[in-house]
Amino acid sequence: MAIDWQALWLTLQLAVIVSAVLFVIGLPIAYWIAFSRSRWKFFVEAIVSLPIVLPPTVLGFYVLVALGPRSPVGRWWMALTGHTLAFTFSGLVIGSILYSLPFAVQPFAASFAAVERKLIWASTTLGASSIRTFFCVIVPLSAPGLITGAALSFAHTMGEFGVVLMVGGNIPGVTRTVSIDIYDRVQASDYAGANATALLLLAICFVLLVIVYATNRKAWAVKPVE
């Protein structure tokens, strides 16, 4: 049986949206983690990292509860749009953002923290605001880390299963992603179809990781002037 292109297209859409949103919200979170001197920093770091160790079903379960009609968030969304967040594409996006958060934030924060402090000070003493310093010095010098974070969150969203199943279910064209499609085919003993789809996913993820490690090669990294 052929590949379910609809599921693949949906998965790509999901991954693009999620990694784009994570790029935007990940920058300020990572900036805070890299530069804040707050005593509660460890707490935020632990929360951000939680999805790495948590079983996807646990995270998915709580996201489902939080999005459901009984939670304040769910009710607010119901009042706004007339339908519940659970088992929709939007719900899937929210669940995936939470699930992939550390894969964006951690590389971002690590690369921000690795920017030589003197360069940041130099920018400040030359009269630049924190925002200008961020966009003109920190971000350009963190490019490999930003690419890594974006690629990892994209790849991670492409391949997620547990959260998607819990939050989105399996509605073709709405919440049915590639990984769920593979699971379905195996359930239905369609090993050839499962294999074709799995190979495709494998190839995509592999190419993304090749990009990540290639951009992080020492020879290409932007280094301070010796």
Added chain:
Amino acid sequence: MKAAMSETGRTPATGMTSAGEFVARDRSGPVASQCEPQKGFLEARIRKQLGEFVLEVDFQAAPGFTVLFGASGAGKTTLLDCVGGLLKPAEGCVRIGVRVLFDSSSRIDIPVAKRRVGYVFQSLALFPHLTVEQNVGYGLTQLSRGERSIRAASILRAFRIDHLASRSARDISGGESQRAALARTLVTNPAVLLLDEPLSALDAPTKSKIMDDLREWNRTHRIPILYVTHSRDEVFALGERVIVLDRGKILAQGTPHEVMTAPLQETVAQLAGFENIFDATVEAVHPELGCMTCRIGASSAVFIETPLVRTGVGSTLRVGIRAGDILLATSLPQGLSARNVIPGRVRSLEQRDVIVSCGVECGGTNWAKTGSWGVEMECHLTLAARDSLRLAPGREVWLVIKTHSCHVMQK
């Protein structure tokens, strides 16, 4: 070095010990009174604790070069960081003229970006992802694009790096990087310039060329420049004034000549490279000759003639003599202007790079009998001198020291 010394050698006459006053006490020199804010002056009173280390300083810097001199760990960089705002002093006040940058009592703490304090780090911190021109234009965002490139171009020309404008900051040499870093900071028209050993990695000719350009720039933009160094040569080469820091405190300040050649305190002497520092007792004072005779140690038989300071017979003080200021002779020299000719015996010879450090035990005729009465003096000579004099341990020698090579300090 010689040329540079003669340039800074325009020391005010008050700095010399004509009246027999302790030289270093005369050092109020060109500094104005402490109370009135002086236009363009940097004034700082800073207390800052970093773990065990405490920085506690109070000084004024006039437009022009002020050298901050001290060993590593003396607090030089901490001081600059407090002035620049990268560190927040526990208490104190920093101002440029009437503009207050920091005042703990009225809780003023102007953000770094608004201080107009130019700071060139030891590591230079050029932005590696930008070209030289982009680096230099970085601090000029308030200007229009056209004006920015005009300003950048003119400072690049002034620092002779206009041909590098479009090169990446990563691909230029050490000396060129120093010039670019200076230009990047100076183009923003800072009210104060902080230089943290920015030239320490350069060879002497490159360094002096950059210093000339910086001096030229400073002729038209008269701002206080705090220049951190731990090199004695640099103090003489560019200091109009020098502040000596040690363990977070100001030990001495004044012109390089005053502070470095006749130091008030022994720590300064050690910093300034006096290999020989002795306790001495004043035996005779000759005001009419402008000199006095001191006995080295309390009971040795070594007497030396030193410049006159205001003190009495029998008082104790310290005498510092640089190893390089001592001449060595293998027979009793005659017809010298130098007033100190001290007999002794070579005890040790040690080669350090191209210099031979020779330890000579002096103690007059008593040396052979007691052995322990003597005073050991370190003197430096060249390899050639060692070989032509055929020096070896045990050899009898005479040390020749000019009166003015004996620097008198308070105990």
